[in-house]
Amino acid sequence: MSTAEVYDLPVSRRPLVPPAPARAPDDMTVFGRMAAMRKSAIATWGQRAYEDDIIRGRFFGRSSFIVNAPDAIRHVLVDNYENYTRTPTAMRVLRPVLGEGLLIAEGRAWKHQRRTLAPAFTPRAVSTLVPHMIAGIDETIAKLEGERGAPVALYEIIQRMTLEIAGRTMFSFEMGHHGATLRNFVMEYGTRLAEPRFLDLLLPLSWPSPQDFARARFRKRWTAFVATLMAERRARGKTDGAPPRDLFDLMGDARDPETGAAFTDEQLGDEVATMILAGHETTATTLFWALYLLALDPATQDEVAGEVKALGASGAALEPERLKFTRAVIDETLRLYPPAFLIARAAAGADTVAGMPVKANDIVLIAPWLLHRHEKLWRDPNAFIPQRFITDGAPDRFAYLPFGVGARVCIGAHFALVEATLALAKLIGAFRVELADETPVMPTAVVTTQPDRSPPFLITPR
Numbered sequence: 001m002s003t004a005e006v007y008d009l010p011v012s013r014r015p016l017v018p019p020a021p022a023r024a025p026d027d028m029t030v031f032g033r034m035a036a037m038r039k040s041a042i043a044t045w046g047q048r049a050y051e052d053d054i055i056r057g058r059f060f061g062r063s064s065f066i067v068n069a070p071d072a073i074r075h076v077l078v079d080n081y082e083n084y085t086r087t088p089t090a091m092r093v094l095r096p097v098l099g100e101g102l103l104i105a106e107g108r109a110w111k112h113q114r115r116t117l118a119p120a121f122t123p124r125a126v127s128t129l130v131p132h133m134i135a136g137i138d139e140t141i142a143k144l145e146g147e148r149g150a151p152v153a154l155y156e157i158i159q160r161m162t163l164e165i166a167g168r169t170m171f172s173f174e175m176g177h178h179g180a181t182l183r184n185f186v187m188e189y190g191t192r193l194a195e196p197r198f199l200d201l202l203l204p205l206s207w208p209s210p211q212d213f214a215r216a217r218f219r220k221r222w223t224a225f226v227a228t229l230m231a232e233r234r235a236r237g238k239t240d241g242a243p244p245r246d247l248f249d250l251m252g253d254a255r256d257p258e259t260g261a262a263f264t265d266e267q268l269g270d271e272v273a274t275m276i277l278a279g280h281e282t283t284a285t286t287l288f289w290a291l292y293l294l295a296l297d298p299a300t301q302d303e304v305a306g307e308v309k310a311l312g313a314s315g316a317a318l319e320p321e322r323l324k325f326t327r328a329v330i331d332e333t334l335r336l337y338p339p340a341f342l343i344a345r346a347a348a349g350a351d352t353v354a355g356m357p358v359k360a361n362d363i364v365l366i367a368p369w370l371l372h373r374h375e376k377l378w379r380d381p382n383a384f385i386p387q388r389f390i391t392d393g394a395p396d397r398f399a400y401l402p403f404g405v406g407a408r409v410c411i412g413a414h415f416a417l418v419e420a421t422l423a424l425a426k427l428i429g430a431f432r433v434e435l436a437d438e439t440p441v442m443p444t445a446v447v448t449t450q451p452d453r454s455p456p457f458l459i460t461p462r
Contacts, residue, residue: 003380007387015383016297018336019440023047030059034198040444041342042369049370050381054354064363065353068374070398072354073366076345077398078406084345084364088205089196093447096215097189097222097277099270102411110408112256116263117271117411120250126415129247130422132168136161137423141430144459151436151456154291158423159183159284165419166280170272171233172246178229185222186281193218194447226269247275275412282339283416283423285448289337290329290424293384295435295457300386301428304329305462308429318429320421326428327421328386334402336384338368341445343404368401369445431459 003015024036026046036043045066048055053069067073076084085106086094094104102113119125140161144152163182167175175182192214199209233248251271255262263271294301307325311318320327343366351358358364373381377399379388389395403410410416427433436456444452 003383003385006379007385007391009387013299015380015385016293016300017383018293018296019442020382021442023050034201037196040446041367042443042445042449045367045370049367050373051375053376054356056356059363062362063359064365065356065358066365066367066370067353068371068377069354070377070396073371073398073401073405075353076364076366077343077404077408080351081406081408083348083351085348087344087346087363088203089200090344091205092200092209092212092215093194093196096193096219098274099219099223100267101270101274103274103278112259112261113267113271114407114411115258116254116256116261117251120247120254121411121415123414125250126418128245129169129415130418132172132246133165133419133422134426136165136168137426139164141426144431145461147459148461149458152459153454154433154457154459155284155288155451155454158287158291159280161423162280162284162287162419165283166276168246169415170247170276171229172248173233173236181225182276185218185225186277189218189222190447222273223269226273227265230265230269230272248272251275278410279412279416279419282448283419285339285450286330286333286337286416286420287423287427288451289443289449290333290420291427291433291457292435292441292451292455293333293336294329294428295433297384298434300329300384301433304425304428305432308425312429318422318425320418323421323425324390325386326425327417328389330417330420330424331389331402332384332386335372335378335400336382337443337449338372338402339448340402340404341369341449342367343401366401369449371399371401374399430462432462434458434460 004010004013009015021040021042024033024044024046026048028036028044028046033044049066049068053067054072055066057064057066067076086104091104098104100109102110102117105113140157144157160179160183163179164175167173167178167182193211197209197211200211203209230248233246251263251268294304304326307323308318311322345364345366347358347360347362347364349360353364371377375381377396397405403413403416434457436458439453439455441455442452443449
């Protein structure tokens with residue numbers, strides 16, 4: 001059967017295949033891959049990486065493995081996950097901005113943080129934060145009302161919106177006088193310090209690279225800024241006996257269910273930084289890609305607008321669980337443009353993965369970018385077909401990893417999906433979105449899967 005028949009699409013409607021970078025030669029040298037990686041990791045993967053279950057390579061005397069087989073991924077990330085730790089390079093890049101927060105903690109420290117934070121991210125807890133999300137989205141829509149007819153930089157607008165939502169859900173206050181400073185921190189780190197350099201890859205973690213000294217100076221300023229935000233929130237107080245009003249309340253009240261321990265101020269600061277940065281940047285990028293895809297695919301955009309209109313006409317509340325097609329668009333966007341494009345792990349001890357021997361210190365790579373476009377796992381893997389998440393049902397959880405999987409699955413996944421679904425529905429319900437130029441936007445993968453430029457959009461009120 002054709003794709004159109006499988007997903008009940010009009011025969012004349014060909015699924016959109018968005019632009020993507022050319023695939024690397026399969027025989028690219030190590031130095032060629034390193035040069036390509038400076039621009040984007042996507043540019044280092046050849047056709048075999050989209051076809052084979054596992055690919056073995058060499059990297060500075062160690063074996064490296066790209067793993068695409070779901071059973072092998074389950075082995076690495078679930079069944080034997082304690083044997084696989086974050087790589088030294090990842091720790092160098094992430095620790096200056098996230099400290100010892102949940103995203104990079106290991107062992108007992110990670111277990112304590114995960115147990116303590118879990119109640120703050122249950123669906124019930126997230127539902128109390130939805131009004132903060134709605135307020136930030138509605139303010140953005142009101143500002144966009146004045147932009148009709150002129151090209152707008154939606155990427156930057158969406159970044160400011162998700163930053164505002166991050167501030168409100170974390171602290172219950174607007175980010176007006178802090179937003180520019182926070183964005184400057186994010187941009188400074190992303191453009192100057194997040195990109196691994198040659199010595200970052202070569203040196204053991206205990207030996208500081210030249211970039212590490214600059215990262216340490218950044219961390220000193222960054223932690224002082226986060227402490228300022230926390231002090232401002234505390235100055236506003238909390239009414240005794242009142243329910244939590246934001247994530248800061250939920251995280252401050254959290255106790256480890258096994259030990260009863262609360263977070264220290266330093267630990268809380270690292271968790272705040274993790275939640276603001278991880279949530280704000282990844283959601284903004286996902287929303288940008290969703291809007292870009294819908295601008296390229298007007299028929300699918302009209303389906304989203306129709307779903308929103310039908311709910312409004314029926315008097316039903318605009319709740320994420322009612323927005324089934326909009327959510328499918330978000331799911332398909334996360335498949336094509338997973339924010340975390342690569343999961344890198346270092347083996348602590350010997351193991352066998354997909355029939356291949358793995359030694360201690362070997363590198364195992366699980367790339368959602370590759371996995372989500374793998375030719376054995378998906379029908380028309382490069383096409384934008386939201387209907388696949390409705391017709392086909394839930395994909396294999398080890399073939400679709402927008403938020404990771406296993407014990408270290410992203411704790412904020414439900415929060416991010418609620419925010420992205422609501423934002424996309426309200427934006428497309430309010431405006432028709434078109435591109436103002438025809439130059440393709442290419443994904444680049446350095447820290448997250450970002451656009452190579454911010455294209456101008458045209459928006460028209462519906």
